[in-house]
Structures are given as C-alpha cells and as structure tokens.
Amino acid sequence: MTDSAGLLTGKSxxxxGASTGIGAAAARVFCREGASVTLVARRERELAELTAExxxxxxxxxxxxxxxxxREDADRAVAAAVAEFGRLDAAFNNAGTAVPPEPMHLMDDASFDAVMDVNVRGVWNFMRAELAAMLETGxxxxxxxxxxxxxxxxxxxxxxxxxxxxxxxLTKAAAHEYGALGIRVNAVATGATRSEMMTGWMAQDHPAREQAMARRTVLSRMADTPEIAEAAAWLCSDRASYVAGATLAVDGGWLAH
Incomplete structure (x- = not known):
C-alpha cells in the first residue's frame, strides 16, 4: 500500500513522541510516503491504537x-527498529515537554530538570543510538x-x-561530525502548532491566545500537526540530500517579523 514515488519508500x-500531536502526524505522513515506522512514546494505549490504524x-x-x-530505552527502541526492519535509515526525534512560564528566579530545579531531561537528554540519548545504527549500514x-x-x-x-x-x-555538532560519514542531521524550528502541548497552554483564554499567536505569523494562523510532519519527512528523504546542519523554520513566517 506504499507509493513507489513516496519520499521515504523503502526506508526504515x-x-x-509518536503517541499524539506532531509525532502521530509524522507516523501517518512517513507511512504515506512509503516508510516502515517504529513509533516510540511512553503511552502504550495511544501507540497501540495508532499502530493498529x-x-x-x-x-x-x-x-x-x-x-x-x-539511555537504555533509546538503545532498546533503536535495536527494535533494526531487528524488525533490518536497518535504520531515518529518525525524527520529536519528543518534547514544557513547563508553564514563570519568572526565572522563581522557578525550581525540578521544572528545569524535567524539561532538560526530555528535550535535551532525550535527543542526546536517541541520536547516539541512531548514529551508531546508521553507521553500520552506511x-x-x-x-x-x-x-x-x-x-x-x-x-x-x-x-x-x-x-x-x-x-x-546538538544538531549542528552531529551534522559536522557525521556528515562525511553519510549521515545528515538537521532540525525543524517548529512554530505555534495545534498540538497537545500547545492546546494545554492555551486552555485558559483560548480564543485570545490563539488569535495572538496567529497574528504574529505572516500566514495569520497556527500550524496543523501534519504541516510540521511534512517538513520532517522531506528532510529525512533523499530529496534533501544536500541539506545538513540546517534548522528549517516551519513557523508560518513568525521569524520573518
């Protein structure tokens, strides 16, 4: 059921962060583009339902x-991808978390650690395992x-x-170190997106907050999750073969102001 002309045909x-939001949208987009996918997250029910779909x-x-x-979870997940599909060709390290904004001098260590553990250590853990697997297959x-x-x-x-x-x-450092070894590493700078994380932040005063976010973009709207997934799929594909160490803004022109 894959399209032979898909961006990711034949790739693992x-x-x-694949259970909801941008990650779940990426699962659907990557599959539509021909990839075999290994979905990783903490919530099993959502993962099982999406995999069944x-x-x-x-x-x-x-x-x-x-x-x-x-780290051991990252190693196990990458090993599962290689065991099931024979190799690992592409990875979208999408998992992230946030805490409510408050003045820095009032913020406790637990909030800092929670964000850094997922957003930075999570990328670090998975990149190390992914890079090792990709080096094995060129x-x-x-x-x-x-x-x-x-x-x-x-x-x-x-x-x-x-x-x-x-x-x-981390993206730039890895791109510099592994580009000559056949591994391209890039990032997407995601703008305001209708994801679970953003919806939670906008729960109070939702219409006003969404309107304020939309006004800041040149497209006058927030992103839908598949729009971020499409950009990630392209960067993972051979059609982005000369893109390395880049940060692609997928922000509706928010940074253009």
Missing part, C-alpha cells in the same frame, strides 16, 4: 514503549524537533528556550 524510520491501512509499523530520558538522516524558541527568546519558559537552543547545538 523511527519517530519519538497504520497496519490496517497496509503499512509496516511497530511500537516501543520508552522514556526518551533513559548512512541515514536524522531530524530533531526544536522550536522558534530555539532561535529567539519567546513567551515560553526559560528552561524550554534553553533546551530548544541546545537541540540546535
């Missing part, structure tokens, strides 16, 4: 329940999900801003 891909549509999909902050492509908050300060919390800057730093 791994997606973290994809399998019923004729796609090759499996899931692994894992915490991205745990190359691949990795995309890390950063944010506009990884390029400029936003209304997000200071740990979130710091963590997303760190993701871009």
């Amino acid at each position: 891909a791994l997606i973290t 994809l399998s019923a549509a004729g796609h090759r999909a499996q899931y692994v329940v894992a915490d991205v902050a745990r 190359g691949g492509a990795i995309v890390n999900n950063s944010s506009t908050a990884g390029l400029v300060a936003t209304v997000a919390s200071s740990p979130y801003v710091a963590s997303k800057h760190a993701v871009i730093g």
Whole structure:
C-alpha cells in the first residue's frame, strides 16, 4: 500500500513522541510516503491504537514503549527498529515537554530538570543510538524537533528556550561530525502548532491566545500537526540530500517579523 514515488519508500524510520500531536502526524505522513515506522512514546494505549490504524491501512509499523530520558530505552527502541526492519535509515526525534512560564528566579530545579531531561537528554540519548545504527549500514538522516524558541527568546519558559537552543547545538555538532560519514542531521524550528502541548497552554483564554499567536505569523494562523510532519519527512528523504546542519523554520513566517 506504499507509493513507489513516496519520499521515504523503502526506508526504515523511527519517530519519538509518536503517541499524539506532531509525532502521530509524522507516523501517518512517513507511512504515506512509503516508510516502515517504529513509533516510540511512553503511552502504550495511544501507540497501540495508532499502530493498529497504520497496519490496517497496509503499512509496516511497530511500537516501543520508552522514556526518551533513559539511555537504555533509546538503545532498546533503536535495536527494535533494526531487528524488525533490518536497518535504520531515518529518525525524527520529536519528543518534547514544557513547563508553564514563570519568572526565572522563581522557578525550581525540578521544572528545569524535567524539561532538560526530555528535550535535551532525550535527543542526546536517541541520536547516539541512531548514529551508531546508521553507521553500520552506511548512512541515514536524522531530524530533531526544536522550536522558534530555539532561535529567539519567546513567551515560553526559560528552561524550554534553553533546551530548544541546545537541540540546535546538538544538531549542528552531529551534522559536522557525521556528515562525511553519510549521515545528515538537521532540525525543524517548529512554530505555534495545534498540538497537545500547545492546546494545554492555551486552555485558559483560548480564543485570545490563539488569535495572538496567529497574528504574529505572516500566514495569520497556527500550524496543523501534519504541516510540521511534512517538513520532517522531506528532510529525512533523499530529496534533501544536500541539506545538513540546517534548522528549517516551519513557523508560518513568525521569524520573518
């Protein structure tokens, strides 16, 4: 049921944070583009339902329940992708978390640690395992999900801003180190998106907050999750063969102001 002209036909891909939001949208987009997918997240019920949906549509999909902050979980998830599909060609390190914004001097260590463990250590853990697997088969492509908050300060919390800057730093470092070895590493700087995380933040005063976010973009709207997934799929594909170490803003022109 895959399209022979798909961006990712014949590729094995791994997606973290795949149970909901951008990750779940990426699972559907990557499968539509011909990939076999290994879906990774902490919530098994959502993963099982999505995997069943994809399998019923004729796609090759499996899931692994894992915490991205745990190195052993990253190793296990990547090993499962290789065991099931023979190799790992592409990865979208999408898992992320946030805490409510508040003044930095009032924020406790637990909030800082929670964000850094998922957003930075999670990317670090999975990239190390993914890079090792890709080196075994001659190359691949990795995309890390950063944010506009990884390029400029936003209304997000200071740990979130710091963590997303760190993701871009890790992306550049890995691209520099592994590009000549056949592995391209890039990031997407995601703008305001109708994901579970953003919906939670906008729960209070939703219409006003969404309108404010939309006005800041040149397209006058927030993104839908598949729009972020499409960009990640392209960066993982051979059609982005000369893109390495880049941060692609998928933000509706938010940074153009």
